């Protein structure tokens with residue numbers, strides 16, 4: 044299936060408040076509440092205790108005014124004093140409980156955000172999922188935005204809902220009982236009916252909001268990505284005087300985002316109208332409930348005094364029950380946000396699971412399963428061989444044309460291989476297939492050494508730098524003792540000096556390539572796969588680097604256009620395009636190496 048078809052396939056499923064939402068929401072809840080003894084469950088339990096106590100105290104505070112009327116009317120000074128004391132204690136307790144309630148909600152928000160983000164990180168950084176999502180794009184927008192902003196907002200909204208939702212079953216049950224006790228079945232049934240009608244109306248109004256919120260978050264991600272692009276490519280953009288054109292394009296993305304935001308606000312207006320109408324109609328409902336038996340003559344035997352007492356009592360319990368329901372309905376706006384974020388995060392989780400299942404469980408090229416991270420795809424094979432390719436054919440994703448067809452090759456220790464070919468003939472793609480970033484179309488690829496020191500190390504075309512100290516750039520998580528002398532040391536102030544710059548901004552392309560070689564020399568793999576790794580360096584420096592690699596006993600697999608590379612290699616694989624390739628022996632290698640000096 045092509046990328047377009049896949050996007051269309053997923054695009055037809057508009058995010059809604061449907062069964063899919065329930066499934067995604069509950070799968071996220073399973074992550075947030077992994078067991079009965081988890082921290083989130085304990086916090087939730089504490090919150091429940093606190094909010095229930097709060098309800099009891101709110102009730103006590105609510106009846107205080109009537110007690111004040113009593114003692115003031117009776118001019119009861121001692122009663123008044125004790126009532127003031129009780130009021131002070133109750134108010135203090137109430138405000139403390141409210142603050143603790145808020146505090147626990149905030150703690151829950153942080154804890155949920157940590158749990159959910161870490162769980163997404165686990166999938167994202169497993170194997171090559173982050174590569175597939177960001178480079179091959181799959182059919183999902185802005186994974187970074189989903190992991191950072193959408194998770195944050197979902198957890199925030201859920202934590203605000205939590206304290207209100209958690210007590211509602213208890214208050215609803217309590218007041219339903221009272222309502223039934225004083226009005227008979229008529230009160231609770233009509234209130235429940237009213238709630239059902241309100242919920243259906245709100246669900247209809249919420250439908251378009253969920254989809255628009257989903258779209259808004261996508262555009263928010265696109266807008267942020269545009270700024271990221273400019274930040275990363277600021278220098279190149281400045282050389283092209285691209286300020287004007289980037290200004291226009293960035294504004295265009297902002298415009299698209301704001302249009303969607305406006306449409307979201309318009310759709311929310313109808314929901315607000317619905318919610319507010321429901322709130323105010325609820326106030327009348329209690330009188331409608333009591334009016335029916337009055338007008339049908341059920342209470343004809345009662346005196347006007349008894350009747351008004353009955354009305355006031357019924358109104359009180361009905362209003363409380365209705366209030367319980369309207370509070371739930373008021374959460375509709377929050378719920379529509381929660382649904383939008385749930386769909387975005389749920390979709391990301393599903394896509395990542397899909398990629399993982401495809402990539403880790405089963406490899407269609409070899410018909411075997413493998414794990415990308417743990418010395419990925421290392422098979423037992425001849426000790427002096429790094430890669431075995433048999434009848435390998437591959438193509439780029441979303442293209443039907445083969446880049447290379449039926450290639451059989453062994454990359455063995457001591458035989459240095461040079462891969463050449465015109466631009467776009469599939470040189471780097473060969474490394475992608477060897478590295479399992481792309482799947483082979485057919486044939487067999489086998490890697491028989493491990494990744495890293497003592498095995499194989501890849502130096503990609505675009506040097507890879509991470510954040511951290513100079514030592515961390517060189518060691519890349521492998522622990523090694525290193526000594527280093529270079530200009531760079533002076534700039535960083537030492538190997539372990541923390542630096543707050545972006546390494547990509549402060550190093551020249553040549554310096555980045557030298558740093559990559561420094562990494563190679565310290566990790567000292569048996570095989571070094573170099574993709575145009577010396578393209579930014581002078582030929583002399585290139586010769587020095589190759590000489591050092593050979594002195595360290597590395598077998599080189601190089602990709603490049605420069606003819607100067609030929610002399611360091613024994614065999615040349617030329618990719619000719621359209622699937623064709625040629626394998627030839629190179630003669631006279633190493634003839635110019637004798638007078639070269641060491642580099643680093």
Ligand SMILES: Nc1ncnc2c1ncn2[C@@H]1O[C@H](COP(=O)(O)OP(=O)(O)OP(=O)(O)O)[C@@H](O)[C@H]1O
Nearest residue numbers: 178179439440441465466467468469470471472473
């Ligand atoms: N992520 C990708 N998605 C789709 N097509 C891609 C992707 N990366 C590369 N391609 C395509 O695959 C083909 C081979 O690309 P590859 O990078 O292997 O070329 P190359 O021979 O290394 O070129 P160069 O000499 O410029 O480095 C090109 O047509 C390229 O446009």
